[in-house]
Amino acid sequence: MGYARLEQQIRKDTQADQPLGRHILWKEARVNKEGVVDNENVKKVVQLCEIIEQSSETQEGNKDTCRDILGKVFNVPEYFGRVRGKGFGVTPKSFFPQEKRQKPSNEEVLEKLRILSEQVALL
Template sequence: MNSASQKWRDFKNKLTSRFVWPNKDNPEKLISPPSQYQLPLADWKAFVDARLDPSWEVTHEKQKQRTMHCKYHHRMSRKGYIGLEAELRNKKLVAEDEEVDRSVLWRKAREDKSGNITCSETSEVAEKIDELLEKKGKGEFKSSGMNDVLTAALGSQEHYGRVRGVGGFVKPQVYFKTLRKKRETISKVVIENVKAQSEETKSLKAELEMLRSQLAAVIPLINDRSSETVASNKFSGVKDSKLSDDVQDVYDCGCGALSS
Protein backbone atom coordinates (compact mmCIF):
# COMPACT_ATOMS: atom_id res chain seq x y z
CA MET A 1 0.00 0.00 0.00
CA ASN A 2 2.85 2.39 0.75
CA SER A 3 4.45 1.61 -2.60
CA ALA A 4 1.16 2.10 -4.43
CA SER A 5 0.62 5.43 -2.67
CA GLN A 6 4.10 6.61 -3.66
CA LYS A 7 3.58 5.58 -7.30
CA TRP A 8 0.23 7.37 -7.36
CA ARG A 9 1.87 10.59 -6.13
CA ASP A 10 4.64 10.22 -8.69
CA PHE A 11 2.09 9.77 -11.48
CA LYS A 12 0.19 12.90 -10.48
CA ASN A 13 3.45 14.80 -10.26
CA LYS A 14 4.32 13.65 -13.80
CA LEU A 15 0.96 14.83 -15.12
CA THR A 16 1.40 18.21 -13.42
CA SER A 17 4.99 18.87 -14.49
CA ARG A 18 4.67 17.60 -18.09
CA PHE A 19 1.14 18.54 -19.13
CA VAL A 20 -0.54 21.00 -16.76
CA TRP A 21 2.09 23.58 -15.78
CA PRO A 22 3.63 24.04 -19.25
CA ASN A 23 0.15 24.74 -20.67
CA LYS A 24 -1.38 26.75 -17.82
CA ASP A 25 -1.43 29.85 -20.06
CA ASN A 26 -2.92 27.87 -22.96
CA PRO A 27 -6.31 26.53 -21.75
CA GLU A 28 -7.11 24.94 -25.12
CA LYS A 29 -4.40 22.31 -24.65
CA LEU A 30 -5.82 21.39 -21.26
CA ILE A 31 -9.28 20.55 -22.51
CA SER A 32 -8.45 16.93 -23.37
CA PRO A 33 -6.31 14.55 -21.28
CA PRO A 34 -2.99 13.23 -22.64
CA SER A 35 -3.54 10.66 -25.36
CA GLN A 36 -1.13 8.11 -23.86
CA TYR A 37 -3.26 7.83 -20.70
CA GLN A 38 -6.84 6.61 -20.64
CA LEU A 39 -8.16 9.22 -18.27
CA PRO A 40 -11.87 10.06 -17.99
CA LEU A 41 -12.60 13.56 -19.17
CA ALA A 42 -14.39 14.54 -15.94
CA ASP A 43 -11.46 13.33 -13.79
CA TRP A 44 -8.97 15.16 -15.99
CA LYS A 45 -10.92 18.42 -15.78
CA ALA A 46 -11.14 18.15 -11.96
CA PHE A 47 -7.42 17.42 -11.77
CA VAL A 48 -6.53 20.43 -13.94
CA ASP A 49 -8.80 22.75 -11.93
CA ALA A 50 -7.19 21.57 -8.69
CA ARG A 51 -3.65 22.09 -10.00
CA LEU A 52 -4.42 25.58 -11.34
CA ASP A 53 -6.04 26.67 -8.09
CA PRO A 54 -3.98 29.38 -6.28
CA SER A 55 -4.07 27.43 -3.00
CA TRP A 56 -2.34 24.48 -4.63
CA GLU A 57 0.36 26.77 -5.98
CA VAL A 58 1.11 27.89 -2.40
CA THR A 59 1.40 24.26 -1.33
CA HIS A 60 3.65 23.54 -4.30
CA GLU A 61 5.95 26.42 -3.37
CA LYS A 62 6.26 25.18 0.22
CA GLN A 63 7.17 21.70 -0.97
CA LYS A 64 9.66 23.21 -3.40
CA GLN A 65 11.41 25.01 -0.54
CA ARG A 66 11.59 21.75 1.43
CA THR A 67 13.08 19.93 -1.55
CA MET A 68 15.81 22.54 -1.83
CA HIS A 69 17.18 21.36 1.55
CA CYS A 70 17.99 17.97 0.01
CA LYS A 71 21.73 18.25 -0.75
CA TYR A 72 22.81 14.69 -1.48
CA HIS A 73 20.98 13.52 -4.60
CA HIS A 74 21.40 9.89 -5.66
CA ARG A 75 22.02 8.69 -9.21
CA MET A 76 20.34 5.27 -9.07
CA SER A 77 17.40 6.14 -11.31
CA ARG A 78 14.63 3.59 -10.61
CA LYS A 79 16.62 0.57 -9.44
CA GLY A 80 16.81 1.70 -5.82
CA TYR A 81 19.16 0.47 -3.12
CA ILE A 82 18.01 -3.13 -3.47
CA GLY A 83 18.84 -3.09 -7.17
CA LEU A 84 22.15 -1.37 -6.44
CA GLU A 85 23.12 -4.04 -3.93
CA ALA A 86 22.21 -6.78 -6.41
CA GLU A 87 24.30 -5.02 -9.06
CA LEU A 88 27.32 -4.87 -6.75
CA ARG A 89 27.01 -8.61 -6.07
CA ASN A 90 26.68 -9.42 -9.78
CA LYS A 91 29.83 -7.43 -10.52
CA LYS A 92 31.65 -9.35 -7.74
CA LEU A 93 32.35 -6.10 -5.92
CA VAL A 94 30.61 -7.57 -2.89
CA ALA A 95 30.64 -11.22 -1.86
CA GLU A 96 27.36 -13.13 -1.84
CA ASP A 97 27.47 -13.81 1.91
CA GLU A 98 28.89 -10.39 2.82
CA GLU A 99 26.69 -7.91 4.64
CA VAL A 100 26.94 -4.56 2.89
CA ASP A 101 27.23 -1.55 5.15
CA ARG A 102 24.56 1.02 4.33
CA SER A 103 27.20 3.74 4.16
CA VAL A 104 28.77 1.88 1.21
CA LEU A 105 25.41 1.75 -0.57
CA TRP A 106 24.79 5.43 0.18
CA ARG A 107 28.19 6.32 -1.32
CA LYS A 108 27.79 4.11 -4.39
CA ALA A 109 24.31 5.54 -5.03
CA ARG A 110 25.86 8.97 -5.58
CA GLU A 111 28.62 7.96 -7.97
CA ASP A 112 28.35 8.42 -11.73
CA LYS A 113 29.09 5.69 -14.29
CA SER A 114 32.82 6.37 -13.93
CA GLY A 115 32.71 5.98 -10.16
CA ASN A 116 33.20 9.68 -9.46
CA ILE A 117 31.22 12.06 -7.24
CA THR A 118 30.88 15.47 -8.84
CA CYS A 119 29.04 17.30 -6.03
CA SER A 120 31.51 18.87 -3.58
CA GLU A 121 29.25 18.49 -0.52
CA THR A 122 28.55 14.83 -1.32
CA SER A 123 32.26 14.26 -1.94
CA GLU A 124 33.09 15.52 1.57
CA VAL A 125 30.63 13.06 3.11
CA ALA A 126 32.06 10.25 0.95
CA GLU A 127 35.57 11.01 2.25
CA LYS A 128 34.30 10.87 5.83
CA ILE A 129 32.66 7.50 5.08
CA ASP A 130 35.96 6.11 3.75
CA GLU A 131 37.83 7.35 6.83
CA LEU A 132 35.28 5.92 9.26
CA LEU A 133 35.15 2.57 7.45
CA GLU A 134 38.93 2.37 7.72
CA LYS A 135 38.78 3.19 11.44
CA LYS A 136 36.02 0.63 11.88
CA GLY A 137 38.19 -2.04 10.26
CA LYS A 138 41.03 -1.19 12.69
CA GLY A 139 38.70 -1.19 15.67
CA GLU A 140 39.10 2.54 16.26
CA PHE A 141 35.42 3.28 15.53
CA LYS A 142 32.60 1.28 17.07
CA SER A 143 29.10 1.55 15.65
CA SER A 144 26.10 0.90 17.84
CA GLY A 145 22.55 0.82 16.49
CA MET A 146 21.69 4.04 14.73
CA ASN A 147 25.07 5.55 15.63
CA ASP A 148 26.95 3.93 12.76
CA VAL A 149 29.28 5.08 9.98
CA LEU A 150 26.64 6.82 7.85
CA THR A 151 25.10 8.71 10.77
CA ALA A 152 28.54 9.93 11.89
CA ALA A 153 29.52 10.95 8.36
CA LEU A 154 26.31 12.87 7.70
CA GLY A 155 26.35 14.45 11.16
CA SER A 156 22.58 14.14 11.63
CA GLN A 157 20.42 11.67 13.54
CA GLU A 158 18.31 9.07 11.82
CA HIS A 159 14.70 9.85 11.00
CA TYR A 160 12.19 7.91 13.08
CA GLY A 161 10.16 6.78 10.06
CA ARG A 162 12.83 5.77 7.53
CA VAL A 163 16.39 4.53 7.19
CA ARG A 164 18.87 6.21 4.88
CA GLY A 165 20.86 4.10 2.47
CA VAL A 166 18.66 0.98 2.46
CA GLY A 167 15.61 1.89 0.37
CA GLY A 168 12.07 2.95 1.02
CA PHE A 169 9.54 1.55 3.49
CA VAL A 170 12.21 0.19 5.87
CA LYS A 171 11.54 1.17 9.47
CA PRO A 172 14.39 1.80 11.95
CA GLN A 173 12.99 -0.84 14.34
CA VAL A 174 13.33 -3.48 11.62
CA TYR A 175 16.74 -2.49 10.27
CA PHE A 176 18.47 -1.76 13.58
CA LYS A 177 16.57 -4.53 15.40
CA THR A 178 15.41 -2.24 18.19
CA LEU A 179 12.29 -2.69 20.25
CA ARG A 180 9.45 -0.30 19.70
CA LYS A 181 8.50 1.69 22.77
CA LYS A 182 5.23 0.49 24.22
CA ARG A 183 2.53 2.97 24.99
CA GLU A 184 1.99 3.43 28.68
CA THR A 185 -1.66 3.17 29.64
CA ILE A 186 -3.05 4.99 32.66
CA SER A 187 -5.88 3.39 34.55
CA LYS A 188 -9.14 5.21 35.18
CA VAL A 189 -8.53 5.06 38.94
CA VAL A 190 -5.31 7.03 38.59
CA ILE A 191 -7.04 9.59 36.38
CA GLU A 192 -9.87 10.01 38.91
CA ASN A 193 -7.35 10.42 41.75
CA VAL A 194 -5.50 13.09 39.82
CA LYS A 195 -8.75 14.94 39.12
CA ALA A 196 -9.74 14.72 42.79
CA GLN A 197 -6.36 16.07 43.91
CA SER A 198 -6.67 18.88 41.39
CA GLU A 199 -10.11 19.85 42.70
CA GLU A 200 -8.85 19.71 46.29
CA THR A 201 -5.92 21.92 45.39
CA LYS A 202 -8.26 24.46 43.82
CA SER A 203 -10.46 24.45 46.94
CA LEU A 204 -7.45 24.99 49.24
CA LYS A 205 -6.23 27.85 47.08
CA ALA A 206 -9.66 29.49 47.27
CA GLU A 207 -9.72 29.17 51.08
CA LEU A 208 -6.21 30.59 51.29
CA GLU A 209 -7.17 33.60 49.21
CA MET A 210 -10.23 34.19 51.43
CA LEU A 211 -8.10 34.07 54.59
CA ARG A 212 -5.61 36.48 53.06
CA SER A 213 -8.38 38.97 52.25
CA GLN A 214 -9.81 38.69 55.77
CA LEU A 215 -6.38 39.17 57.29
CA ALA A 216 -5.77 42.21 55.10
CA ALA A 217 -9.00 43.75 56.41
CA VAL A 218 -8.22 43.03 60.11
CA ILE A 219 -4.59 44.23 60.19
CA PRO A 220 -5.45 48.00 59.91
CA LEU A 221 -7.89 47.72 62.85
CA ILE A 222 -5.25 45.99 64.97
CA ASN A 223 -2.70 48.70 64.14
CA ASP A 224 -5.18 51.47 65.09
CA ARG A 225 -5.99 49.86 68.44
CA SER A 226 -2.32 49.37 69.22
CA SER A 227 -1.66 53.06 68.57
CA GLU A 228 -4.52 54.10 70.90
CA THR A 229 -3.22 51.83 73.70
CA VAL A 230 0.32 53.19 73.45
CA ALA A 231 -0.95 56.77 73.57
CA SER A 232 -3.15 55.99 76.60
CA ASN A 233 -0.26 54.41 78.48
CA LYS A 234 1.94 57.41 77.81
CA PHE A 235 -0.73 59.84 79.09
CA SER A 236 -1.38 57.81 82.24
CA GLY A 237 2.33 57.62 82.86
CA VAL A 238 2.62 61.40 82.81
CA LYS A 239 -0.25 61.88 85.31
CA ASP A 240 1.07 59.29 87.75
CA SER A 241 4.50 60.84 87.73
CA LYS A 242 3.14 64.30 88.53
CA LEU A 243 0.94 62.95 91.29
CA SER A 244 3.89 61.17 92.80
CA ASP A 245 5.92 64.38 92.85
CA ASP A 246 3.08 66.30 94.56
CA VAL A 247 2.77 63.64 97.23
CA GLN A 248 6.50 63.77 97.89
CA ASP A 249 6.38 67.56 98.28
CA VAL A 250 3.53 67.36 100.77
CA TYR A 251 5.38 64.69 102.75
CA ASP A 252 8.54 66.75 102.85
CA CYS A 253 6.69 69.83 104.03
CA GLY A 254 4.90 67.86 106.80
CA CYS A 255 8.12 66.32 108.03
CA GLY A 256 9.77 69.76 108.19
CA ALA A 257 6.93 71.27 110.19
CA LEU A 258 7.04 68.48 112.77
CA SER A 259 10.74 68.79 113.23
CA SER A 260 10.43 72.56 113.84
Protein backbone atom coordinates in the same frame (compact mmCIF):
# COMPACT_ATOMS: atom_id res chain seq x y z
CA MET B 1 18.13 1.84 -10.13
CA GLY B 2 16.81 1.52 -6.60
CA TYR B 3 18.86 0.72 -3.53
CA ALA B 4 17.68 -2.90 -3.40
CA ARG B 5 18.80 -3.58 -6.98
CA LEU B 6 21.99 -1.63 -6.45
CA GLU B 7 22.78 -3.75 -3.40
CA GLN B 8 22.06 -6.94 -5.35
CA GLN B 9 24.33 -5.78 -8.18
CA ILE B 10 27.19 -4.90 -5.82
CA ARG B 11 26.85 -8.21 -3.96
CA LYS B 12 26.83 -10.08 -7.27
CA ASP B 13 29.91 -8.22 -8.53
CA THR B 14 31.89 -8.63 -5.30
CA GLN B 15 30.36 -11.99 -4.36
CA ALA B 16 29.88 -10.75 -0.81
CA ASP B 17 27.40 -12.53 1.41
CA GLN B 18 27.37 -10.01 4.26
CA PRO B 19 25.02 -7.02 4.26
CA LEU B 20 26.56 -3.87 2.84
CA GLY B 21 26.98 -0.79 4.96
CA ARG B 22 24.66 2.13 4.32
CA HIS B 23 27.59 4.36 3.41
CA ILE B 24 28.60 2.05 0.56
CA LEU B 25 25.14 2.07 -1.00
CA TRP B 26 24.77 5.81 -0.42
CA LYS B 27 28.05 6.46 -2.26
CA GLU B 28 27.30 4.06 -5.13
CA ALA B 29 23.90 5.70 -5.66
CA ARG B 30 25.66 9.02 -6.26
CA VAL B 31 28.34 7.82 -8.70
CA ASN B 32 27.95 8.78 -12.38
CA LYS B 33 28.24 6.41 -15.35
CA GLU B 34 32.02 6.77 -15.39
CA GLY B 35 32.23 5.71 -11.73
CA VAL B 36 33.17 9.17 -10.47
CA VAL B 37 31.53 11.36 -7.83
CA ASP B 38 30.98 14.85 -9.29
CA ASN B 39 29.45 16.73 -6.37
CA GLU B 40 31.95 18.26 -3.91
CA ASN B 41 29.65 17.78 -0.91
CA VAL B 42 29.23 14.09 -1.74
CA LYS B 43 33.02 13.75 -2.06
CA LYS B 44 33.46 15.19 1.44
CA VAL B 45 30.92 12.77 2.91
CA VAL B 46 32.56 9.82 1.11
CA GLN B 47 35.99 10.83 2.45
CA LEU B 48 34.65 11.11 6.00
CA CYS B 49 32.99 7.69 5.65
CA GLU B 50 36.27 6.14 4.53
CA ILE B 51 38.19 7.73 7.41
CA ILE B 52 35.67 6.52 9.99
CA GLU B 53 35.58 3.04 8.44
CA GLN B 54 39.36 2.70 8.57
CA SER B 55 39.59 3.94 12.14
CA SER B 56 36.75 1.64 13.26
CA GLU B 57 38.34 -1.41 11.64
CA THR B 58 41.76 -0.74 13.15
CA GLN B 59 40.40 -0.04 16.63
CA GLU B 60 37.92 -2.87 16.98
CA GLY B 61 38.72 -5.19 14.09
CA ASN B 62 35.05 -5.89 13.42
CA LYS B 63 33.20 -4.70 10.33
CA ASP B 64 29.85 -4.94 12.14
CA THR B 65 30.84 -1.81 14.05
CA CYS B 66 31.11 0.03 10.72
CA ARG B 67 27.46 -0.57 9.96
CA ASP B 68 26.23 2.92 10.81
CA ILE B 69 29.05 5.08 9.47
CA LEU B 70 26.63 7.20 7.44
CA GLY B 71 24.77 8.14 10.62
CA LYS B 72 28.05 9.16 12.26
CA VAL B 73 29.05 11.33 9.30
CA PHE B 74 25.72 13.14 9.09
CA ASN B 75 25.71 13.39 12.89
CA VAL B 76 21.94 13.22 13.12
CA PRO B 77 19.76 10.52 14.63
CA GLU B 78 17.55 8.43 12.42
CA TYR B 79 14.02 9.55 13.06
CA PHE B 80 11.17 7.09 13.21
CA GLY B 81 10.22 5.86 9.77
CA ARG B 82 13.40 6.94 8.00
CA VAL B 83 16.71 5.28 7.22
CA ARG B 84 19.09 7.07 4.88
CA GLY B 85 20.84 5.14 2.16
CA LYS B 86 18.68 1.99 2.07
CA GLY B 87 15.85 2.96 -0.26
CA PHE B 88 12.09 3.12 0.07
CA GLY B 89 10.25 1.26 2.81
CA VAL B 90 13.17 0.53 5.15
CA THR B 91 12.48 1.59 8.73
CA PRO B 92 14.91 1.93 11.64
CA LYS B 93 13.18 -0.95 13.38
CA SER B 94 13.77 -3.28 10.42
CA PHE B 95 17.34 -2.14 9.72
CA PHE B 96 18.56 -1.82 13.31
CA PRO B 97 16.92 -4.85 14.93
CA GLN B 98 16.74 -4.88 18.70
CA GLU B 99 17.30 -8.04 20.68
CA LYS B 100 14.05 -9.29 22.07
CA ARG B 101 14.10 -9.48 25.83
CA GLN B 102 12.69 -12.61 27.25
CA LYS B 103 10.31 -12.00 30.12
CA PRO B 104 11.10 -13.98 33.26
CA SER B 105 8.74 -16.78 34.15
CA ASN B 106 6.60 -16.65 37.29
CA GLU B 107 8.86 -19.21 38.97
CA GLU B 108 11.92 -17.04 38.34
CA VAL B 109 10.20 -13.96 39.71
CA LEU B 110 9.01 -15.84 42.81
CA GLU B 111 12.48 -17.27 43.38
CA LYS B 112 14.05 -13.82 43.12
CA LEU B 113 11.42 -12.44 45.51
CA ARG B 114 12.15 -15.24 47.99
CA ILE B 115 15.91 -14.54 47.86
CA LEU B 116 15.38 -10.80 48.34
CA SER B 117 12.99 -11.43 51.23
CA GLU B 118 15.61 -13.60 52.94
CA GLN B 119 18.23 -10.89 52.46
CA VAL B 120 15.92 -8.25 53.94
CA ALA B 121 15.10 -10.52 56.87
CA LEU B 122 18.82 -10.92 57.65
CA LEU B 123 19.25 -7.16 57.94
